[in-house]
Amino acid sequence: MALTFDDGPDPLWTPRVLEALDAAGARATFFVIVPRARRAAGLLREMLARGHEVALHCTEHVRHTETSRERVVRDTAEGLAGLRDLGVEPALWRPPWGALAPWTREVAEGFGLALCLWSADTHDWRGDPARRMLLEVAPALRPGAVVLMHDGLGPGARRSGCRQTVELVAPLVARIRAAGCEPAPAGEIAAKGRLR
């Protein structure tokens, strides 16, 4: 199963998520907002050094269904250039809110990116306690599942920090292992054709 974190890196919460992942011995995928990544280059290096995957979320956090293809192409080109400056060549792309326009897949193919949405939503942006998120997400924790979380506050977040997400990491990893699985970066699971 893949643990994925969107909307970071965040100078306060991403280090805590990284610590929680380290403590659990788990690796994950971070779908970053590129301007935030540029302001936190050290955190990006930390992610890579600890074996995590860095992937593209966006430059501007705009729904593809509410903008033009041309604007998304520019946004993606700019994002990829920004990540390249930081030494990252992402394989995966998760557009903002997972909202796909009829042309999103073609744009992804044009940039050599594979789209990666999710199959298990923690709804952590709502600020629910970790134990409640775990209960709600548990039925979706099947082999190949992609779990959606956030290590930063995106537009629409109904919480003031990501503490609950940090607290969710250890019990979530334990639940995944109890199911006989191991958390891995989404790109590694996709490469084996096992992403659901």
Ligand SMILES: [Zn+2]
């Ligand atoms: Zn987002």
